[in-house]
Amino acid sequence: xxxxxxxxxxxxxxxxxxxxxxxxxxxxxxxxxxxxxxxxxxxxxxxxxxxxxxxxxxxxxxxxxxxxxxxxxxxxxxxxxxxxxxxxxxxxxxxxxxxxxxxxxxxxxxxxxxxxxxxxxxxxxxxxxxxxxxxxxxxxxxx
Amino acid sequence: xxxxxxxxxxxxxxxxxxxxxxxxxxxxxxxxxxxxxxxxxxxxxxxxxxxxxxxxxxxxxxxxxxxxxxxxxxxxxxxxxxxxxxxxxxxxxxxxxxxxxxxxxxxxxxxxxxxxxxxxxxxxxxxxxxxxxxxxxxxxxxxxxxxxxxxxxxxxxxxxxxxxxxxxxxxxxxxxxxxxxxxxxxxxxxxxxxxxxxxxxxxxxxxxxxxxxxxxxxxxxxxxxxxxxxxxxxxxxxxxxxxxxxxxxxxxxxxxxxxxxxxxxxxxxxxxxx
Numbered sequence: 001x002x003x004x005x006x007x008x009x010x011x012x013x014x015x016x017x018x019x020x021x022x023x024x025x026x027x028x029x030x031x032x033x034x035x036x037x038x039x040x041x042x043x044x045x046x047x048x049x050x051x052x053x054x055x056x057x058x059x060x061x062x063x064x065x066x067x068x069x070x071x072x073x074x075x076x077x078x079x080x081x082x083x084x085x086x087x088x089x090x091x092x093x094x095x096x097x098x099x100x101x102x103x104x105x106x107x108x109x110x111x112x113x114x115x116x117x118x119x120x121x122x123x124x125x126x127x128x129x130x131x132x133x134x135x136x137x138x139x140x141x142x143x
Numbered sequence: 144x145x146x147x148x149x150x151x152x153x154x155x156x157x158x159x160x161x162x163x164x165x166x167x168x169x170x171x172x173x174x175x176x177x178x179x180x181x182x183x184x185x186x187x188x189x190x191x192x193x194x195x196x197x198x199x200x201x202x203x204x205x206x207x208x209x210x211x212x213x214x215x216x217x218x219x220x221x222x223x224x225x226x227x228x229x230x231x232x233x234x235x236x237x238x239x240x241x242x243x244x245x246x247x248x249x250x251x252x253x254x255x256x257x258x259x260x261x262x263x264x265x266x267x268x269x270x271x272x273x274x275x276x277x278x279x280x281x282x283x284x285x286x287x288x289x290x291x292x293x294x295x296x297x298x299x300x301x302x303x304x305x306x307x308x309x310x311x312x313x314x315x316x317x318x319x320x321x322x323x324x325x326x327x328x329x330x331x332x333x334x335x336x337x338x339x340x341x342x343x344x345x346x347x348x349x350x351x352x353x354x355x356x357x358x359x360x361x362x363x364x365x366x367x368x369x370x371x372x373x374x375x376x377x378x379x380x381x382x383x384x385x386x387x388x389x390x391x392x393x394x395x396x397x398x399x400x401x402x403x404x405x406x407x408x409x410x411x412x413x414x415x416x417x
Binding site: 046050051052053054055056058060062086087088089095096098100102103104105107109113115116117118119120122123128129131132 | 300
């Protein structure tokens with residue numbers, strides 16, 4: 001569905017042909033979200049997970065500008081309860097859930113299902129656990 | 144500043160290697176040394192999220208660094224000044240130090256392969272349970288404890304208990320992992336489990352020649368000792384100096400490093416004619 005590689009487009013500006021880089025399509029996730037909604041991954045500039053110490057898993061969500069950050073923050077969707085539901089962990093295992101205005105970022109931390117690197121480990125760095133957050137639905141459309 | 148500089152100029156855009164920090168009484172400046180890279184107020188602030196529980200309070204020896212009041216000023220195209228970070232020490236006499244440790248917890252052996260048969264994949268949860276029961280039965284009485292983990296790629300291999308999507312793909316990659324007190328015992332468990340994956344029957348089976356497609360032979364791979372975290376503890380009310388004994392060594396010389404490459408023996412492999 002998506003064109004990942006930027007395409008060269010020829011744009012006419014003031015009668016002169018200028019070659020510019022067309023940015024790739026922003027929206028990678030399918031299916032298309034319901035009208036008037038979008039995915040968190042549609043608006044975030046960084047959305048990642050990682051260990052924070054061997055017993056915790058932390059999620060960072062950053063936004064490209066103040067307008068989008070404020071919009072997501074005021075939508076009130078990103079909070080402890082949401083993280084608890086998305087990852088099926090009890091509320092007490094959501095160790096942190098907060099916005100950090102200086103970085104235009106949201107962060108949440110949960111207890112790791114098992115200590116990092118132990119027997120039966122599935123993601124030693126914890127860097128592929130962000131997927132449910134990508135698909136979190138926000139109450140405004142893609143455009 | 145320490146939290147940022149331990150990662151060099153990772154807080155720059157694009158991410159670069161070396162950074163320069165200028166530390167003042169109540170602020171510090173952050174500048175990447177790579178001229179193609181720059182620091183922005185947001186890129187520097189963002190770094191406080193990296194691999195930490197929360198970005199506003201960073202715990203360390205003897206106290207916590209509070210960053211909720213920090214401000215970030217763009218000095219020029221590439222430099223950022225950070226102000227108002229506050230270190231809040233633990234109360235007098237309650238210095239804290241974190242203790243971390245790991246141990247060897249047995250030995251492990253893995254085996255890798257995949258399932259593709261749709262009749263098997265429709266019932267593979269119960270089939271894997273029967274394989275576990277079979278391995279338990281065969282290992283019973285051998286006198287050692289073991290663990291067997293079946294990683295199921297294509298089902299929940301990457302996210303395990305955190306996986307919200309329970310659909311099954313057209314093929315499932317299996318990474319089996321056996322742990323036992325010795326390598327030899329772990330090899331035995333893995334071998335038995337791999338045998339069961341290859342030949343265990345299931346209702347509706349048409350493909351009676353084998354279930355398990357493995358790419359590498361030998362299939363069982365001894366992995367050596369299995370390391371595990373075992374200590375992760377905050378020690379309270381400790382003497383920060385006495386815990387870390389040090390000695391001073393006086394070294395004399397001209398302080399010049401001369402690189403002396405090791406002589407490697409390189410040549411054709413000789414085969415003993417015997």
